[in-house]
Amino acid sequence: MTAAIDLFQVLLLIAVAPLIRGVIARIKARIQNRHGASVWRPYADLWKLLHKEDLVPPSASTVFRLAPIVLFAVTAVAAAFVPVLRDSALLGVTGDFILLVYLLALGRFFLMLGAMDGGSAFGGMGASREALVSTLAEAPLLLGLLSVAIAAHTASIAGIVHWTLGQDFSRVSAIHALAFAALALVAIAETGRIPVDNPTTHLELTMIHEAMVLEYSGPSLALIEWASAIKLTVVLALLIALFAPWGMATTFSVLSVSIALFALLAKVAVLAVGIAVIESSVAKLRMYLVPDFLGVATALAILAVVFTAVMR
Amino acid sequence: MTLVASLWKKAHIIPSALLVLSLLVGAVVAALSFWGGFGLSLDLSYLAPFSFTLTVDRLSAFFLLLICVVGVATALFSTSYIERHYEGMRRNWIWILLPLFLLSMVLVVTASTAFAFLFGWELMTLFSAGLIVVDGDSEKRRHNIYVYLLMMHAGAAAVVAAFLLFLPHAEGLDFASMRASAGNLPVGVRAAMFVLAFIGFGTKAGIVPLHVWLPKAHPIAPSPVSALMSGVMLKTAIYGFVRFAFDFLGGGPSWWGYLVLAAGALSGVLGVLYAIAEHDLKRLLAYHSVENIGIIYLGLGSALVFTANHAPAWAALALMAALLHTLNHALFKSLLFLGAGAVSDGAHTLDIEELGGLLKRMRTTGTLFLIACCSIVGLPLFNGFVSEWLTFRGFLAGAALSNVSASITLPLMTGVLALIGGLAAACFAKVYGVAFLGRPRSAEAEQAHEVPIPMLIGMAVLGVACVVIGVVPGIVLRPLSAAVTGVMHGAVVPAEATSIARVLPWVAVGAVGIVLLLVAMRRVARVTATWACGMPGLDARMQYTSTSFSKPLRRVFAQVYRPDRSIEVLPADQPYFPNSVSYRSVRTTSFEKYLYRPGVDAIVSVSHRLRRLQTGNIQVYLLYMFLALVALLVFMRFA
Numbered sequence: 036m037t038a039a040i041d042l043f044q045v046l047l048l049i050a051v052a053p054l055i056r057g058v059i060a061r062i063k064a065r066i067q068n069r070h071g072a073s074v075w076r077p078y079a080d081l082w083k084l085l086h087k088e089d090l091v092p093p094s095a096s097t098v099f100r101l102a103p104i105v106l107f108a109v110t111a112v113a114a115a116f117v118p119v120l121r122d123s124a125l126l127g128v129t130g131d132f133i134l135l136v137y138l139l140a141l142g143r144f145f146l147m148l149g150a151m152d153g154g155s156a157f158g159g160m161g162a163s164r165e166a167l168v169s170t171l172a173e174a175p176l177l178l179g180l181l182s183v184a185i186a187a188h189t190a191s192i193a194g195i196v197h198w199t200l201g202q203d204f205s206r207v208s209a210i211h212a213l214a215f216a217a218l219a220l221v222a223i224a225e226t227g228r229i230p231v232d233n234p235t236t237h238l239e240l241t242m243i244h245e246a247m248v249l250e251y252s253g254p255s256l257a258l259i260e261w262a263s264a265i266k267l268t269v270v271l272a273l274l275i276a277l278f279a280p281w282g283m284a285t286t287f288s289v290l291s292v293s294i295a296l297f298a299l300l301a302k303v304a305v306l307a308v309g310i311a312v313i314e315s316s317v318a319k320l321r322m323y324l325v326p327d328f329l330g331v332a333t334a335l336a337i338l339a340v341v342f343t344a345v346m347r
Numbered sequence: 348m349t350l351v352a353s354l355w356k357k358a359h360i361i362p363s364a365l366l367v368l369s370l371l372v373g374a375v376v377a378a379l380s381f382w383g384g385f386g387l388s389l390d391l392s393y394l395a396p397f398s399f400t401l402t403v404d405r406l407s408a409f410f411l412l413l414i415c416v417v418g419v420a421t422a423l424f425s426t427s428y429i430e431r432h433y434e435g436m437r438r439n440w441i442w443i444l445l446p447l448f449l450l451s452m453v454l455v456v457t458a459s460t461a462f463a464f465l466f467g468w469e470l471m472t473l474f475s476a477g478l479i480v481v482d483g484d485s486e487k488r489r490h491n492i493y494v495y496l497l498m499m500h501a502g503a504a505a506v507v508a509a510f511l512l513f514l515p516h517a518e519g520l521d522f523a524s525m526r527a528s529a530g531n532l533p534v535g536v537r538a539a540m541f542v543l544a545f546i547g548f549g550t551k552a553g554i555v556p557l558h559v560w561l562p563k564a565h566p567i568a569p570s571p572v573s574a575l576m577s578g579v580m581l582k583t584a585i586y587g588f589v590r591f592a593f594d595f596l597g598g599g600p601s602w603w604g605y606l607v608l609a610a611g612a613l614s615g616v617l618g619v620l621y622a623i624a625e626h627d628l629k630r631l632l633a634y635h636s637v638e639n640i641g642i643i644y645l646g647l648g649s650a651l652v653f654t655a656n657h658a659p660a661w662a663a664l665a666l667m668a669a670l671l672h673t674l675n676h677a678l679f680k681s682l683l684f685l686g687a688g689a690v691s692d693g694a695h696t697l698d699i700e701e702l703g704g705l706l707k708r709m710r711t712t713g714t715l716f717l718i719a720c721c722s723i724v725g726l727p728l729f730n731g732f733v734s735e736w737l738t739f740r741g742f743l744a745g746a747a748l749s750n751v752s753a754s755i756t757l758p759l760m761t762g763v764l765a766l767i768g769g770l771a772a773a774c775f776a777k778v779y780g781v782a783f784l785g786r787p788r789s790a791e792a793e794q795a796h797e798v799p800i801p802m803l804i805g806m807a808v809l810g811v812a813c814v815v816i817g818v819v820p821g822i823v824l825r826p827l828s829a830a831v832t833g834v835m836h837g838a839v840v841p842a843e844a845t846s847i848a849r850v851l852p853w854v855a856v857g858a859v860g861i862v863l864l865l866v867a868m869r870r871v872a873r874v875t876a877t878w879a880c881g882m883p884g885l886d887a888r889m890q891y892t893s894t895s896f897s898k899p900l901r902r903v904f905a906q907v908y909r910p911d912r913s914i915e916v917l918p919a920d921q922p923y924f925p926n927s928v929s930y931r932s933v934r935t936t937s938f939e940k941y942l943y944r945p946g947v948d949a950i951v952s953v954s955h956r957l958r959r960l961q962t963g964n965i966q967v968y969l970l971y972m973f974l975a976l977v978a979l980l981v982f983m984r985f986a
Contacts, residue, residue: 089872094786096706098717100872108861112854126853128846133739134727134854141726144772151780151891155877159780159891166776167899170769174762177739181761185746190843250877254869326903337759343746344754
């Protein structure tokens with residue numbers, strides 16, 4: 036039965052991902068005094084794309100068509116590492132946060148290759164910029180996760196969740212505050228949101244992710260869009276699991292799982308509003324300011340790790 | 348007559364078949380010893396002036412296996428590669444030197460006396476230098492070989508000194524008595540030994556700043572030889588260092604660990620940064636060897652820190668991480684260098700700016716090269732990830748040490764390793780994207796062709812090994828933990844070390860399952876021209892090049908590169924209407940400029956001064972002799 040819940044968690048993350056995008060877009064529209072599209076719009080987009088024809092540039096090799104598939108597959112598998120409703124996940128070992136980070140890296144590596152396989156200038160440009168951002172995001176990401184793991188005395192995400200559930204909310208430590216700040220900044224960079232990248236732009240001066248996927252169309256594009264939605268959801272779920280897991284079910288009963296589901300919805304809603312507010316109030320950074328942005332995240336993450344030794 | 352001629356043409360089959368066969372036998376013996384755990388010993392002292400004994404324990408068997416497996420792949424590759432690229436005497440020389448080179452490396456890892464070890468150590472340098480000379484000896488190449496030999500011998504001198512320091516304390520210079528005497532060594536002697544071994548083996552391994560020979564020597568050898576030099580020869584230095592620091596000396600104070608960690612961090616980050624700026628495929632790969640040696644040293648360093656802090660189990664885990672990365676690097680780096688050989692065979696250039704679109708023309712080579720790229724970047728389901736994961740686990744465990752400086756330093760190394768991983772991903776996305784994907788950038792790349800079957804088999808052996816270790820690492824982790832237990836004198840590897848082996852197969856099943864499902868579901872795609880913003884079509888020159896791809900990273904890390912740039916606009920008084928604009932950018936690595944150059948200049952100037960002693964006057968020489976004799980007598984009287 037627990038295995039069924041763990042599997043349900045994964046499918047939930049994958050299925051609900053486009054909705055979260057839709058919700059963020061809707062809140063953004065409201066903040067900007069627009070009516071905005073329906074929150075179900077991303078599903079309609081995916082449906083439309085999945086029924087379109089797949090167009091491939093003449094120079095492209097197998098990698099071009101394989102990249103979206105690999106990206107989707109590894110992102111979906113990465114979702115199996117994050118506890119959502121209860122303090123366990125379908126797959127998990129000690130040190131699985133490292134595996135989670137590198138699975139996302141595997142998907143990104145293939146997407147960069149797919150972009151360069153298109154043979155136009157945009158793909159290379161997007162891949163080059165993505166390489167810069169992701170390279171500099173890797174260290175703060177792992178350091179931030181590591182500091183939380185050290186504080187919880189366990190290296191598995193489920194273990195960290197279990198430990199945090201046993202703690203008192205009021206006794207949240209400086210380590211967690213620093214790590215959350217660092218990981219929130221990294222999450223913005225990793226998922227390609229403002230101020231690092233703009234998911235809605237199509238202007239060559241500013242785009243990173245969009246430039247990479249410019250040559251994709253039809254079902255391939257649908258897979259990429261869905262995968263990037265899943266990635267956003269996984270990152271949000273990870274932040275929730277590490278820093279605010281309260282409400283998750285520790286025992287199995289219909290009641291506790293329903294409570295966990297509602298708690299999750301509330302927490303995701305808070306994060307979505309936060310993202311929408313940031314995206315509506317901050318301008319996108321120049322690309323060469325992104326290293327400074329991630330430098331701040333790195334400094335915070337290093338401080339968090341140092342504090343783990345000091346605060347014992 | 349034609350029969351003789353055709354036999355003569357095929358004559359290389361015999362030595363290459365013998366080489367492959369003997370390497371296979373070696374691999375089987377090593378595998379039996381590595382998995383089965385039995386030892387072998389052979390005393391050849393009657394052949395040599397000093398005691399000359401060969402022994403295979405589990406650690407030796409591990410390195411022997413590495414040499415033989417990569418050797419088999421390289422030999423298979425060479426049978427066809429050498430025939431296609433070399434002829435006459437040069438071909439013969441390669442077939443003579445290649446087995447000798449392999450044999451010298453086997454000698455190094457099986458020797459159990461100092462003499463046998465050093466004998467193999469020196470032969471290894473000489474045979475590899477010989478193999479570089481076979482490829483030509485222009486002025487520039489001779490300079491590179493000279494730098495190589497010079498640094499190797501300087502390193503060897505340090506290794507010899509480290510061995511000789513055992514003399515007053517050990518019964519003999521065989522490994523067993525050196526190991527036994529380690530407990531009685533004075534602290535100062537131990538420290539001196541460690542530093543000498545660190546410098547001596549570090550020179551061979553190519554740690555920064557002792558790496559300057561590596562990007563000079565590796566790229567100019569024939570590709571199979573580059574594969575052996577980078578994939579295998581560097582590993583003998585790791586073997587020597589592990590023997591010395593862990594097996595003989597049994598670890599030491601914390602600063603040993605910090606020294607090795609610092610060398611690892613510096614080599615890792617600088618190696619990959621230098622690689623990003625390169626677009627000569629083989630030089631780029633050589634810099635990546637510096638990077639990966641850095642990762643191995645990060646593991647070795649944390650093992651030393653754990654030993655100093657009395658955490659033998661975690662020390663064993665960190666050492667296991669370092670050894671596994673040694674094996675992994677041997678597999679994927681050899682594959683990459685063989686792949687570079689295949690590229691130069693198929694497209695006749697190694698400048699990636701001239702390549703492009705090779706995957707369509709060299710399907711198997713391209714696929715195998717992609718496997719190697721994913722492995723070296725350390726992505727899951729490929730072997731590089733497993734060893735990097737173990738290294739990360741070691742850093743994480745460091746947080747539990749009671750010593751505060753250790754419990755801060757080790758976890759922070761996570762950031763360094765993550766940065767190295769990110770930079771490596773950027774670099775190999777560049778390499779693969781520019782060389783194998785997109786449109787061909789030159790006529791040569793347009794007409795590239797797949798290489799012959801023996802070369803493909805050689806590469807496939809390594810590619811399969813990379814994937815197998817990446818998906819089911821348990822098969823190597825178990826015997827390796829036994830080998831580490833032997834080196835660490837009984838310390839058992841923690842159970843967490845193998846937890847990754849349980850989950851990786853499931854990740855593989857999940858990911859491959861989804862990929863297969865989606866591949867089965869996808870429909871036929873329509874090939875159509877890319878929209879070129881309304882202009883008449885795209886051409887290959889509009890693609891991102893290697894240089895443009897790496898520009899943002901080079902700009903962010905500009906402090907590392909410090910290029911000397913100059914733009915010349917002619918005529919100078921008309922900046923807006925120039926007749927010609929020329930741009931020049933020269934990159935010299937700071938180490939050559941600021942570390943080696945002053946040293947070389949100092950030696951040269953001292954030598955110039957000393958030349959005055961040599962007057963050519965016989966009476967003056969007699970005076971020198973007389974003074975030397977007097978000094979000796981005085982010294983003997985008072986000493």
